Amino acid sequence: MLFRKAVVYALCLAVFNLGSPLVARAELVGTLQAVEAGTRAEDLATVSAALAKQEVREQMAALGVDPADIDARVARLTDTELRTLADRMGEMPAGGDALAVIGIVFVVLVILELVGVIDIFKKT
Amino acid sequence: MRRASPTHHRRCGLRGVRLRAGAAVLTTLVLVGCASNARLAELARPLQLPAVVELDSTPFHPQSEQQCGPAALATVLEAAGHAAPLDRLQREIFVPGRQGSLQPELVAAIRARGLLPYEPGGDLGELIAELAAGHPVLVLQKQGFGPWPAWHYAVAIGYDSGRGTVLLRSGTTERLELRATVFDATWGRAERWALVVLEPGRMPARPDLERYLRAAASLEAVGQLDAARAAFAAAADHWPDQPMPRLGLANIDAARGRWSEAERGYRAVLALEPRLAAALNNRAEALSRLGCHEAARHVLERGAAQIDPEDPLRPALSRTLADIEARAAVAEAADPDVCARLGQH
Numbered sequence: 001m002l003f004r005k006a007v008v009y010a011l012c013l014a015v016f017n018l019g020s021p022l023v024a025r026a027e028l029v030g031t032l033q034a035v036e037a038g039t040r041a042e043d044l045a046t047v048s049a050a051l052a053k054q055e056v057r058e059q060m061a062a063l064g065v066d067p068a069d070i071d072a073r074v075a076r077l078t079d080t081e082l083r084t085l086a087d088r089m090g091e092m093p094a095g096g097d098a099l100a101v102i103g104i105v106f107v108v109l110v111i112l113e114l115v116g117v118i119d120i121f122k123k124t
Numbered sequence: 125m126r127r128a129s130p131t132h133h134r135r136c137g138l139r140g141v142r143l144r145a146g147a148a149v150l151t152t153l154v155l156v157g158c159a160s161n162a163r164l165a166e167l168a169r170p171l172q173l174p175a176v177v178e179l180d181s182t183p184f185h186p187q188s189e190q191q192c193g194p195a196a197l198a199t200v201l202e203a204a205g206h207a208a209p210l211d212r213l214q215r216e217i218f219v220p221g222r223q224g225s226l227q228p229e230l231v232a233a234i235r236a237r238g239l240l241p242y243e244p245g246g247d248l249g250e251l252i253a254e255l256a257a258g259h260p261v262l263v264l265q266k267q268g269f270g271p272w273p274a275w276h277y278a279v280a281i282g283y284d285s286g287r288g289t290v291l292l293r294s295g296t297t298e299r300l301e302l303r304a305t306v307f308d309a310t311w312g313r314a315e316r317w318a319l320v321v322l323e324p325g326r327m328p329a330r331p332d333l334e335r336y337l338r339a340a341a342s343l344e345a346v347g348q349l350d351a352a353r354a355a356f357a358a359a360a361d362h363w364p365d366q367p368m369p370r371l372g373l374a375n376i377d378a379a380r381g382r383w384s385e386a387e388r389g390y391r392a393v394l395a396l397e398p399r400l401a402a403a404l405n406n407r408a409e410a411l412s413r414l415g416c417h418e419a420a421r422h423v424l425e426r427g428a429a430q431i432d433p434e435d436p437l438r439p440a441l442s443r444t445l446a447d448i449e450a451r452a453a454v455a456e457a458a459d460p461d462v463c464a465r466l467g468q469h
Contacts, residue, residue, distance in 0.1 A: 028379075028409055029440055031356075031372040032341035034402035037436045038368075039334060063221025073216065073229065076236045078345045081228040089219075089226065093314060095264055095277035096190040096224025 032078060047086060049079040055086035063089070164285035164304050167249040173256040178282030178291055179203070182260045185210060186296045193217050193225025196262050196277035197233060199293055203260045204321040206237050224275060227264065227317060235343055238351040239321050242328045242339050246316030248308055250330055251290075252283050257329035259320040263292075266313035275314065280307075324354035327362060337368050349376050367397040371406075378406060383413040387466065399430045401437035405444050411466060412448045415458025419467030420448050 029037075047055075053074055060070050077085065084092075112118045168175060183202045187195035194213035201208050216236075217229040234241035244250045244261065254261050261280040268274035278294035283304070290307040294300040311318075320328060324343070328336070340355035356372035363369060374389025390407035393400060404427030411420035424445045431438065457463070 027440070027443070028375060028406045029402040029437055030341065030345055031352075031368065031375050031402075032338070032345045034371055034400075034437070035334070035337050035341050035368060037402065060219070063219050065219060065221075066215065069215050073232075076232040076346050077228060078342045081232065081342075085226065085228055090222075092226060093264060093266070093273075093275040094219060094222035094224030094226055095193045095196075095275045096218075096222075 032080070036080065047083055049082060052079065052082040052086040056082050056089065059085070059089045164248070164252065164283055164288050164290075168252060168256075168283075168285045171249060171253055171256075173252055175285045176283070177252070177255045178284075179255065179258060179260050180281070182279065182281045182293060183207075184293050184298045186298070190223045191218065192277045192295060193230060195295075196279050196293075197225075197230055199279045200260050200262045200319070200321045201234070201237065201239075204239060204323065206239060206321075208237070225277070230262070230277075230319065231342075232346070234319070234321050235346055235348060235351075238324065238343075238348050240324050240326075240339050240343065240351065240355050242320050242322050242331075243335055244318045244320060244328060244330070245332055245335065246318065248304065251280060251318060252285075253329040254318075254320050255280060255282055259322070259329070260293075262319040262321075263311055264314040264317040265307075265310035267310055276310075280318075324351040325358045327358060331362060333359075333363055333366060333368075337372070340369075340372060344372060344375060344379070349379055352376060365396065367393045367400055367403065370396070371400070371403055374403075374410075375406065378410060383410045386410045387414060399427075399432070401427070401431045401435045401441060404431065405437065405441050408441075408448060409444055411463070412451055414463075414466070415456060416463035416466055417448055417452035417455075417457055419463045421445065421452075422467060424448070 056077070057070055057074055060073065061067060065073065074082070109118070109120070113120065165175070167173075181203075183199055185195040185198045185202075191210070191214060194210050194217060197213050197217065198208055198210050201213075213233065216233045217225040219226060219229075231241045231243075244254055251261055251263075263278055263280055265276045265278060266273055267276055276295070278292045278300070280290055280292050281299075282291035283289065284291070284301075287301075288304050289301045290304050292300040292302060292307070322328060324340075336355075336359055340352055340359060343349075343352035343355060352372065353376045356369045356376065359366070359369035360373060370389060370393045374386045374393060377383075377386035377389055387407060387410035390403045390410060393403040394407065397403070404423060408420040408423040408427070411417075411423060424441055428438070428441055428445075431441070
């Protein structure tokens with residue numbers, strides 16, 4: 001009898017430790033989730049947030065973000081932002097990226113200047 | 125008035141190249157694509173905004189190479205009274221491999237300081253309304269052309285409707301006066317993305333319920349509960365008939381384990397919108413936490429019959445029901461009289 005009881009307790013503990021869905025804490029619906037459910041009915045969770053987070057971590061590392069900063073940077077993003085970044089981090093607008101354009105414009109201008117089409121580098 | 129010619133404007137990521145010519149050509153290219161005038165005066169007048177606004181106390185952080193994101197962010201943060209060192213911001217938002225900074229990380233950096241990052245809806249009228257309300261506006265511009273786009277963050281600090289210009293802190297230029305048409309064209313090509321930093325509890329000039337709620341709820345989602353609560357409270361004042369700000373307030377109570385206050389809050393939400401799935405779900409959870417499992421089950425069962433079959437939160441309700449039943453099996457029930465009182469509503 002005592003043995004049986006012990007087994008039951010041990011199993012209960014094990015179940016709790018495993019975080020079995022049966023006894024897991026019910027998740028409240030957060031306000032952000034509620035707002036998003038009301039505004040767009042599309043597949044909210046095609047990619048799980050945990051997966052998106054991992055993906056963003058890997059992309060940040062690949063894009064040269066200091067590994068010491070990655071966890072803190074990822075932790076402050078919402079699930080929606082994580083999914084956006086996981087999808088588009090490589091091609092979404094990155095304010096700051098102007099070097100190439102300026103170089104090209106400059107080269108074009110120099111050529112135009114040299115062939116005499118324009119005359120803007122003259123000191124007035 | 126001092127004029128800063130656009131030709132002195134040095135863009136993000138540029139070092140050492142005098143930009144006279146480049147900017148002239150870019151400006152021309154932009155103008156070619158934009159025949160119509162953005163008529164600032166016509167926007168300002170019906171909104172009863174001043175003809176000229178310049179937030180000249182806005183600080184100036186000249187950017188170093190590729191650092192227009194941190195520089196613009198430092199500018200709006202300091203203007204809101206939360207100065208942050210540039211090198212610190214750089215570590216928070218700069219992405220070396222993209223040679224720039226990404227919008228969600230700018231937003232997150234503001235949120236991480238317990239401030240509300242609000243995104244004005246994207247027309248020139250809303251931009252100048254924010255400026256007139258004293259809020260400098262961080263903007264994204266798309267410069268460059270064709271296959272060579274160049275994204276740039278700057279901070280709008282004013283406008284002059286008589287001259288038809290917008291004033292910016294931009295790159296290494298402290299006071300850039302851009303023709304509104306030119307500004308609007310580059311801004312328009314970046315989907316008119318804009319950001320203002322608000323102390324939680326303060327409203328933007330022309331608040332939009334959904335955008336405001338999204339910003340406030342994102343504060344909640346990343347655990348900035350005090351800031352989120354202040355923002356929800358302001359929203360509940362501003363939109364007294366709307367259920368979502370009150371749902372936010374109740375969710376903050378729940379996040380802090382104040383189940384009784386939370387349950388009352390959810391009831392108030394349901395009085396405004398009886399079929400709001402999130403409020404039904406969370407009220408049931410709160411009831412169950414208070415030990416009223418039977419009442420909780422009743423709320424969910426009744427709720428499931430009421431909400432839209434297509435509601436994306438429907439699965440959450442089923443999960444909560446399963447959880448409540450599991451809890452009822454192991455946890456003690458509360459005083460039936462107390463639960464009967466709560467469950468009556």
